[in-house]
Amino acid sequence: MKRIIFCWMFLGVCICFLGVLVSGKAIIPPGARKDDSGEPILNVENEQDPNAVQMHQDAPEELEEEVEKAGKISKEKDGDGDENDTGDKNDTADGEDKEKDEGDTKEEEDEEEEESSVYESYGDKKEKMVKFEAEPPEHWDGVRLERNGKINGDIEQELFLGPDHDEFESIPEEVGKEKLMEIFKLVDTDGDARLSLKELIDWITLKTKEHFREAVEASKTVFPKVDTDSDGKLTWDEYTIQFLKQRGYSKNKIEKFKKGKQVLQEHDEEDNAIYRDRWETADEDGDDALNSEEFVSFMHPEHSERMLNIVVEEVLHELDQNGDKKLTLAEFVSVPISKEEDLLKMEKEDEWIRGRREEFETRIDMNKDGIASQEELKAYMDPKNKQHAEGEARHLMGAADDNSDHLLSPHEVLGSYYIFIGSKVYNYARNVHDEF
Structure with missing residues (x-):
C-alpha cells in the first residue's frame, strides 16, 4: 500500500514539474518581494538596494549643490557641456540670450583684457625680449x-x-x-x-x-x-588702436571709441591729442599716413630738425602757466606765478629750486632777459647743438x-x-x- 501511495506522489511531482516547463513560469519562492503590479521580483542582480535608495533620498541638498558646481566647473574647463543634458542646454541658451542683451559676455571681456595686456615683443641689440612699445618714449x-x-x-x-x-x-x-x-x-x-x-x-x-x-x-x-x-603706410587709425591697446583698453571699447561711443580717460585723451599734433608734423608729405622714415620722426622727434618745435610745444604744455608760449624762471621752477616774489626765499630753503634756477640762467636764458623764448628752448633741447658737446x-x-x-x-x-x-x-x- 505504501509503495502505491509513494508512486502516486512521485507521479504528481513529475506532472507539476512538466507543467512548469510547458508554461515557462518560474517557481515563486516563499516570501519573494513583489513589484507595484503584484509580480514577483526575481532578478536580484538588477534590483536597487533599498538601503542605497534611502541614503540617496536622505542626502543633504548642500552635497548636491557642490556636485552641481563641480560639474559646471568641469564643463567650463572642457569648453562645452554634455550635449545630451537638456537642462544644461536650456541654461546655456538662457545665458546666451542674456549676454546678447547686455552686449558683451564675460568670456569676451576676459579675452579682451588678455589681448590688451599682451603685446608683441622685439629684441634690442642685447637680444632682450621687451614689451612692444607703440608709444613715443x-x-x-x-x-x-x-x-x-x-x-x-x-x-x-x-x-x-x-x-x-x-x-x-x-x-x-x-x-x-x-x-x-x-x-x-x-x-x-x-x-x-x-x-x-x-x-x-x-x-x-x-x-x-x-x-x-x-x-x-x-x-x-x-x-x-x-x-x-x-x-x-601707417594710418592714424592703425596707430590709435595700438596706442589704446597699450593704455589697457579692450577691443570692445576701442571699437566703441572708433564709433564715437566711448570716451577716453582724461589723461589718455590729452596724450592722444598731443600725439595727433606730433603725427601731423611728422607727416611730411601730408597724406595722413606715416612711412617708416616719418615714423622715426614721430617716435624720436629729436632726430628731426623740424620736429624740435613739437618737442618745445610739448614741454611748454607742461610748464607754461599763462599760455604765452614762453617761460619765466618761476614757470620753469614750477612755482605759481602769484608766488614769484617769494622765489628767492623758497630758493634758500630748497636745493631743487636752486638747481632749476642754475639750469635756467646758465643753459637756457642765453640773452639774460629772464625769459626762455621758444628759440632758446629749441636750442636747449637740440641734442645735436654743438654748444652742448x-x-x-x-x-x-x-x-x-x-x-x-x-x-x-x-x-x-x-x-x-x-x-x-x-x-x-x-x-x-x-x-x-x-x-x-
Missing part, C-alpha cells in the same frame, strides 16, 4: 629736459658712458676704471695718451650720431608691428685737469672717476633720445 636720451619738464638727472651718465651706462651702477669700481681706460683709448684718437678738448668734443658728437642710428634702427623694428596691414667737454676738462695744461692724462681721468661716469661723453647718444 617719455624720456629722450641726450636732452637735458624731459617731456614732462623735469631735468634729466642721468644726462651726464648717458652722454659719457654710452648705451651701457647702467652697467657702471652694478660693477665694482676696479672694473669700472678698467672700462674707463678702454674708453680713454677710444677718445684719444692721436694716440698720445692725452685727451684734448677737441678729442672730447668729437667723442661726444660721435656718440650723438650713434644714438641716432640706434633710434632709426629701433623705430624701423617697431614700424612693421604697428603697420598691421603691411602696406608700408663743447660745454660738456669744457666741463670735463675743467674738473679733471689738475695741472692746468689743457690736456687730460690717464691718471687725471682716473682721479676724476665719478665725474666721468656721470658726464655726457660716454653716452651722449643715449641722452640725446631719452632726455630730449
Whole structure:
C-alpha cells in the first residue's frame, strides 16, 4: 500500500514539474518581494538596494549643490557641456540670450583684457625680449629736459658712458676704471695718451650720431608691428588702436571709441591729442599716413630738425602757466606765478629750486632777459647743438685737469672717476633720445 501511495506522489511531482516547463513560469519562492503590479521580483542582480535608495533620498541638498558646481566647473574647463543634458542646454541658451542683451559676455571681456595686456615683443641689440612699445618714449636720451619738464638727472651718465651706462651702477669700481681706460683709448684718437678738448668734443658728437642710428634702427623694428596691414603706410587709425591697446583698453571699447561711443580717460585723451599734433608734423608729405622714415620722426622727434618745435610745444604744455608760449624762471621752477616774489626765499630753503634756477640762467636764458623764448628752448633741447658737446667737454676738462695744461692724462681721468661716469661723453647718444 505504501509503495502505491509513494508512486502516486512521485507521479504528481513529475506532472507539476512538466507543467512548469510547458508554461515557462518560474517557481515563486516563499516570501519573494513583489513589484507595484503584484509580480514577483526575481532578478536580484538588477534590483536597487533599498538601503542605497534611502541614503540617496536622505542626502543633504548642500552635497548636491557642490556636485552641481563641480560639474559646471568641469564643463567650463572642457569648453562645452554634455550635449545630451537638456537642462544644461536650456541654461546655456538662457545665458546666451542674456549676454546678447547686455552686449558683451564675460568670456569676451576676459579675452579682451588678455589681448590688451599682451603685446608683441622685439629684441634690442642685447637680444632682450621687451614689451612692444607703440608709444613715443617719455624720456629722450641726450636732452637735458624731459617731456614732462623735469631735468634729466642721468644726462651726464648717458652722454659719457654710452648705451651701457647702467652697467657702471652694478660693477665694482676696479672694473669700472678698467672700462674707463678702454674708453680713454677710444677718445684719444692721436694716440698720445692725452685727451684734448677737441678729442672730447668729437667723442661726444660721435656718440650723438650713434644714438641716432640706434633710434632709426629701433623705430624701423617697431614700424612693421604697428603697420598691421603691411602696406608700408601707417594710418592714424592703425596707430590709435595700438596706442589704446597699450593704455589697457579692450577691443570692445576701442571699437566703441572708433564709433564715437566711448570716451577716453582724461589723461589718455590729452596724450592722444598731443600725439595727433606730433603725427601731423611728422607727416611730411601730408597724406595722413606715416612711412617708416616719418615714423622715426614721430617716435624720436629729436632726430628731426623740424620736429624740435613739437618737442618745445610739448614741454611748454607742461610748464607754461599763462599760455604765452614762453617761460619765466618761476614757470620753469614750477612755482605759481602769484608766488614769484617769494622765489628767492623758497630758493634758500630748497636745493631743487636752486638747481632749476642754475639750469635756467646758465643753459637756457642765453640773452639774460629772464625769459626762455621758444628759440632758446629749441636750442636747449637740440641734442645735436654743438654748444652742448663743447660745454660738456669744457666741463670735463675743467674738473679733471689738475695741472692746468689743457690736456687730460690717464691718471687725471682716473682721479676724476665719478665725474666721468656721470658726464655726457660716454653716452651722449643715449641722452640725446631719452632726455630730449
